[in-house]
Amino acid sequence: xxxxxxxxxxxxxxxxxxxxxxxxxxxxxxxxxxxxxxxxxxxxxxxxxxxxxxxxxxxxxxxxxxxxxxxxxxxxxxxxxxxxxxxxxxxxxxxxxxxxxxxxxxxxxxxxxxxxxxxxxxxxxxxxxxxxxxxxxxxxxxxxxxxxxxxxxxxxxxxxxxxxxxxxxxxxxxxx
Numbered sequence: 001x002x003x004x005x006x007x008x009x010x011x012x013x014x015x016x017x018x019x020x021x022x023x024x025x026x027x028x029x030x031x032x033x034x035x036x037x038x039x040x041x042x043x044x045x046x047x048x049x050x051x052x053x054x055x056x057x058x059x060x061x062x063x064x065x066x067x068x069x070x071x072x073x074x075x076x077x078x079x080x081x082x083x084x085x086x087x088x089x090x091x092x093x094x095x096x097x098x099x100x101x102x103x104x105x106x107x108x109x110x111x112x113x114x115x116x117x118x119x120x121x122x123x124x125x126x127x128x129x130x131x132x133x134x135x136x137x138x139x140x141x142x143x144x145x146x147x148x149x150x151x152x153x154x155x156x157x158x159x160x161x162x163x164x165x166x167x168x169x170x171x172x173x174x175x176x
Contacts, residue, residue, distance in 0.1 A: 003123030004134070004144050007107060010095040013130050019092065020050040027051070035070060036166060039089065042173040048094040049102060052125055052132060057087025057162045059155060073152075073159050082155035085147045087162045088136035089169070090122065092129045099131075105172055109135055112168060116161045118143050135169075137162045 013019075024044055032040050033056035040051050058069050061079035073082065093099040110117040118136050125132040137158065142148035150158060 004118065004120050004136070005123065006120050007103070007133055008121040008126060008131075010093075010100065010103075011130050013095060016092070016094045016131070019129065023050045023052070023092070033068070033070065036089070038175050039166060039169050039173065042170075042175050043089070043091055046098075046102065048096060048099040050092050052090040052092060052129060054089045055085065055087055056166075057137060057158075058085040059083070059159065060085070073156055075156075080152055082150050082152060083147055084138075084150050084155060084158055086136050086138045086145075087165065088134055088138075090125050090132060090134040092132045095131055103133060106133070106135060106169075109165065109168055109172075112164060113161050115140050116158060117165055135165075137165050 027040075027044070029037070032054060035056045036054055040054055043049050043051050056070060058067060059071075059073050060067065060069060060083040061081070063079075064071065067085065093103050107119045110119050116137055116139055118138065118140065120134060121132065122134050125134065136143070138145070139148060139150070139154065139158065
């Protein structure tokens, strides 16, 4: 996310309910990556939150050029360089007390691995939707980009962190 920044402060948004309703009606279930459908559904079931976009995080390399690839990286052998398309969830949160608690809880997720997980705001989301935030899995040196070329070992590390990241969100949302 080229315009990623520290999380912005909440601001008044009296139209949150209408915006949430409109966004949920427009959500195309087929556009959500299968491994995170449960997370997106759980976030959207909260009356103080709705999702804007998400991506499971995809790995591309010679022989695997599908930009929507959901397969794990091969454990042994394979390409020395891997293109990683970032894993993220972007969402809007109501500024009331339940929303603030949710934002605080989601904001703690980067403590899992601050070198690879960031919580913040993205200007282009905020311009369209105030009180929007994003969690992303990306090596910190690439946190302003939507993709990065990684060495094989780092790609495997990112894959492990991505999986822990999504499992942590599931735990926070009490998804079984």
